[in-house]
Amino acid sequence: MTSTVVVTGVGAVTPIGGTADATWQAAFAGTPGARTLDNDWAEKYGIPVTFAAQADRSAVDETLTRVETKRLDPSSQLALASAREAWADAGLDEVDNDRLAVSWATGIGGVWTLLDAWDTLKEDGSRRVMPLTVPMLMPNAPAAAIGMHFKAHAAVQTLVSACASSTESIGNALEAIRGGRADVVIAGGSEAAVHPITLSAFSSMRALSRRNDSPETASRPYDVDRDGFVMGEGAGALILETKEHAEARGATIYAEIAGWGISNDAHHITANEPDGTFARQAMERAMEMAGVSASDVKHINAHATSTPVGDVPESLAINAAMGDHVDDVLVSATKSQMGHLLGGAGAAEAILTALALKNRTAPPTINIENLDPAIHLNIVRDEPAALPSGDIAALSNSFGFGGHNAVVVFKSV
Incomplete structure (x- = not known):
């Protein structure tokens, strides 16, 4: 018999809200998240795009300790904050950690850590490169951070399929539960790649909107005058579990995830x-x-x-x-x-x-x-x-x- 899998918790850090509820309320109200960047990247590097949709980090800064922030790439910071929110939202307390899994995703990974380390190497030499550089930049770092925090022993996996990545992570989580490998899965994805190199590269492809004079109206799907996407960053986490497991603990159910x-x-x-x-x-x-x-x-x-x-x-x-x-x-x-x-x-x-x-x-x-x-x-x-x-x-x-x-x-x- 195929298990019915449901969503019992959500967490998000996005350009329009630092939590899932704030993101929903802003989306409901039609709030734009793109803003002119508060830096000199455009002038310094000749980047033709001067804006992006940066994440609202208010909840991240409240949730993570200084040590965690220092040891995690921004992509992992967003991931861990959203996962903690989803976990609390689901009302999970005691779980069988051998039946708890993580299915996470990223498209690019720790680009900030990688390029900061490269700058350090060039300017200050090898001895100044942080020993945690590789654990911070690797694409599975967000999943690993979540897995270690919640002691997920069933599996901790990372999906990397560009902009389809975190949808695949949710599908992978569904199959893990239906396949009997886990009762609860923390699924989702994160990205923190608003960086001069990505802005420059996407600009060179002519993929980004260049509405520098009106960032809030730049992302205009289906409009005849659309001229490219708006670079964003953020994370989303969903708690998936069997309906039986959710009902046994009296959990609130948002929806059933039925297929992918x-x-x-x-x-x-x-x-x-x-x-x-x-x-x-x-x-x-x-x-x-x-x-x-x-x-x-x-x-x-x-x-x-x-x-x-x-x-x-x-x-x-x-x-x-x-x-x-x-x-x-x-x-x-x-x-x-x-x-x-x-x-x-x-x-x-x-x-x-x-x-x-x-x-x-x-x-x-x-x-x-x-x-x-x-x-x-x-x-x-x-x-x-x-x-x-x-x-x-x-x-x-x-x-x-x-x-x-x-x-x-x-x-x-």
């Missing part, structure tokens, strides 16, 4: 397959595993990065997967508010998807002034929209460089 699907475009290292064929395939595989049909799906949190070439293939995929029911699906593009959290995006957006089902409300997409005529979706614009009552399902889509496509399906409870 993956595929790969095998098309281009950065560009989406233009027809959305394999994005659709991932959506259909997720729905098949979840045992839902297109008529059950009433909400999608779209990947929708605000890039000229990325938004259309996803819209084609959604239309193909939903068929005649596409007009009944309320589509939200929350990167319009949070920016693109890269490896942390899928987890933060999955949290918003679960909360949308719990609150029966889809958050708005902001900054659409002139809808692209190539987009044919029922987009939630400017104001939240009510979701119907009854048993419904929602999807959270994530797609990444390398052709990675990952989708998770949540059901209402």
Whole structure:
């Protein structure tokens, strides 16, 4: 018998909120998170983009000790803070640590630690490089920090699939529970890569918006004048456990995580397959595993990065997967508010998807002034929209460089 897996705790550190609740309230209100950077990077390095969506670190600074902060890369700091919030939110106390696992993700890893160490080596020599440099920069460092803190002995794993990473981590967690390897999994992802090198590299690719005069309106998925994504940073953590385990301890349940699907475009290292064929395939595989049909799906949190070439293939995929029911699906593009959290995006957006089902409300997409005529979706614009009552399902889509496509399906409870 396949276990029913549910979400009982959420935690988030995002550009629009230092906690999951603050992030939800800001998303509900349509609050933009992009700001002009308070540094001299643009002038010093000639970077054509002067803004980003930096994480609200208020809860991180309150949650982590000075020693923890010193020994963790920013990506791990965000991870540990969000995981602690999710754990407290789930009301977990005593658990069987041999049945507790971590499934975490990142797209880039400890870029700040790596490049700071390189600067130290060049300027001060080898002896000044910190002995903890490698444990801090390695991509599995966030997962390891969470695993050690909560004594997760069942497994501690790291998924790295670019911007699909943390959606894959949630799917991996679902399979760990259904496969009998764990009763409780801390799943999610984090990224802290707002750095001169990443801003420069993405700018060179012409992937970033250059609306320096109006950062808050720069991320505009589906708008005809979209000119690139907004670099963001943040983390999202979800506590997943069997429904039986959750009910036995009287836990609050946000939603059921019912299925997930993956595929790969095998098309281009950065560009989406233009027809959305394999994005659709991932959506259909997720729905098949979840045992839902297109008529059950009433909400999608779209990947929708605000890039000229990325938004259309996803819209084609959604239309193909939903068929005649596409007009009944309320589509939200929350990167319009949070920016693109890269490896942390899928987890933060999955949290918003679960909360949308719990609150029966889809958050708005902001900054659409002139809808692209190539987009044919029922987009939630400017104001939240009510979701119907009854048993419904929602999807959270994530797609990444390398052709990675990952989708998770949540059901209402």
